[in-house]
Amino acid sequence: MGGRFRPVYAFAREMHPRASNAPTLPYGTAGFRTKALHLEHVAYRMGLLAVLRSRVKNGATIGLMITASHNLEPDNGVKLIDPHGEMFDMSWEPLATKLANVSDTDLSSVVEEIVDMHNIDMRLKASVFIGMDTRYTSPVLCTAATNGVLAIQGTPTEYGIVTTPMLHFFVRCRNTSNEYGIPSEEGYYLKLVNAFKKLRGPNPTNSSYKPLLYLDGANGVGGKKMNVLKKKLDGLLDVSIFNMGGNGGKLNLNCGADFVKVQQKPPVGVPVELNQRVASLDGDADRIVYYYLDNSETFHLLDGDRIATLLAGYLMSLIKKCQLTDLKLGLVQTAYANGASTEYISDKLCVPVACVKTGVKYLHHEALKFDIGVYFEANGHGTIIYSDKAKASIKAASTDDGLNNDQRDAASKMLAMIDLTNETVGDALSDMFLVETVLQHNGWDVHQWMQAYEDLPCRQLKVSVEDRNVITTKDAERKCVKPDGLQEKIDSLVSKYPKGRAFVRPSGTEDIVRVYAESTTKEDTDRLAAEVACAVYELANGVGDAPTVPQ
Structure with a gap:
């Protein structure tokens, strides 16, 4: 156990211990994300890491967001934000992973190791901005993160319930001495609204654009913040907000951007109006897709x-x-x-x-x-x-x-x-404001x-394998390097179909291989996807039932 940071260990053991059966969690693109009950010790430890990162950056503010984005309500997550508001530096992801998963007994030693590795001056001031989404588990995790910041004399600033992009914005504002904007909710609203008003002119002659927009808030924070924003628009955009979290609506359940994208159908809770433009947010408002139903009630996705x-x-x-x-x-x-x-x-x-x-x-x-x-x-x-x-x-x-x-x-x-x-x-x-600006223009x-272009039919499949690491790729995951012969087989299959395209990539979290395929018709696309899945099954030691090819 490290001597310099014994209080870190003691506080963690007493207040935010890591359970002996806690799962091993990796820090990925979305930070840490899993069932909320496994995350309290992780939030505390990321509070520690945020302070260390702040000191490495000479006291610049670091962000810490409690959210699981588009996941359902039992999940939650923790992710860190670097000084320019960008995602956490990839070179620090292994440190985050190690710190989150080490035993309480070894926690102080790992903190000391990071301090020594980066020659961190622990006398420097450190600033951490903390935000959270609307999940019922978020306040507990926010408290744990704040305690982590305080444990090594950092200064936490809690923003309460905000969208993830708002916290990114606040961090960038603080570290640019407010040149980018004012690091507050009102500062965020002011910047967006003023810019939107400058761009919003009268409708062009013979315009088909209508300023009425339906918004699916995914029962999360985005709908609540939009409800504040719309009052500042002076009627330039008429937004009707649904799925704001009341009346028993559950976060991201049968609604929100991910549901609409994956299920290819309208969310629950939004009235059916033919040809009405609808935007769907996700739970922490960092994703948006549009959709509409045409006169025949056919669903159309604008992703x-x-x-x-x-x-x-x-x-x-x-x-x-x-x-x-x-x-x-x-x-x-x-x-x-x-x-x-x-x-x-x-x-x-x-x-x-x-x-x-x-x-x-x-x-x-x-x-x-x-x-x-x-x-x-x-x-x-x-x-x-x-x-x-x-x-x-x-x-x-x-x-x-x-x-x-x-x-x-x-x-x-x-x-x-x-x-x-x-x-x-x-x-x-x-x-959303950018899209509405261009549509009106x-x-x-x-x-x-x-009608700008017509999507090719596409299909995605999953193939179970004994070890996902037998699949390796290159060229932005579009070409398969291993196992030998698989890419040649994919190329041969693709060549049979007009505008055919297919690729495979291993999952980052489970032993499955994801298959993507495109062609000019749905039938050809389904057949190509299944044939590629069969090739993966045969050459990558597949387990379970072999995929079948449509006849």
Whole structure:
């Protein structure tokens, strides 16, 4: 046991002990996430780690969010936020994992090890912002995290119930000395509303756009915060909010962005109105998808791919209009993005597309390579990042006497787009305002948005294997390296189908392999997915029942 940090061990043992049967938890893209009853000691220890990270960053504020995002209510989670509001540095993820899983007896030794490894000056001030979602277990975990911060003389600031993107925003604001905004709820609302009002003009002539939006709040925090925001919009957008958490509604249960995306059907609790534009948030409001039912009551999903193409197209038009063609606009996707969206972005919008491994942290880092980087996962998590060069160029163009009024106006619109964007992380409320801005500018209803391109039918399957590690991939998970012969077999199967595409990737948490397939018809897509699943089963030591191929 480390001598310098005995109080850390003693306090953990007495107040937030790690149970002997506690599961081993990895720190992943979503931080730690599991049943809430297993997380109290983890929250305490992440309070400790947040203080250490703050001191490594010379006292910069670190964020700690208690949330399980789109998971159901019995789950909860803990994740850390780095000084610019970005996700926790990947190089510190193994430290988080080790600290969360070590025994109480060895806790002080591990803290001491991290201090020595990074030569941390424990005399420095340390600041940690803490937020939580609406789960009934969140206050207990928030208290544990706060105790962890206090245990090694850090300064915690509790924000109570906030969306995850709001906490990211607060951290960025504090560490930029309020240049990015004011680190408070009111400061967050003020920045979004002011930018939205600057962009919101009269409807274009012959516009099909209607300012009425239905919002599915997933019975979480997003609906509650939107209820505050809508009162500040002066009627520019009429938002009817459903699933706000009352009347027995359970968080993310049969509602919310993940339910709508996965189940491909409307959520419970939202009235059925044909051709009505509906946006669904997830529980902590970092994801958003849209949907509508047409005249035949057929469900249509407008997911992260659709949002990304809508925003990228608008930004490209503004760039060309204000003659800032030296700025490099790019769009980042994963292999799960529909092939039709990639073709539309490349061929119709003429926007470069980059593909990265699954996980928001990979998309975010790739987007930083562009002057203006748009990234969205198909699940609706995404945002836009603007480089310092882009911001300076756009600001200069907005007052350039060498440009005409229309060109300067386009640059001014881009400045407002920057303020309307939460650059730190995917933010469902910010993204909603961005989408509504572009739809109104284009004069589009949901049908016109959907008609931009036609998705290819796609199918996902899972194959049980004895050991998921027998599957390794490269090229942003689009090519299989091992086992030998599997990629060649996939290539052969794909070649039989028009616009065929398929890839496999191992799960990060369980012994299954995920199969994704696309083709021009649903029948061909189902058959291709099943054939690839069979190939995985045969070559990766499958267990259980072998997949069957539709006839």
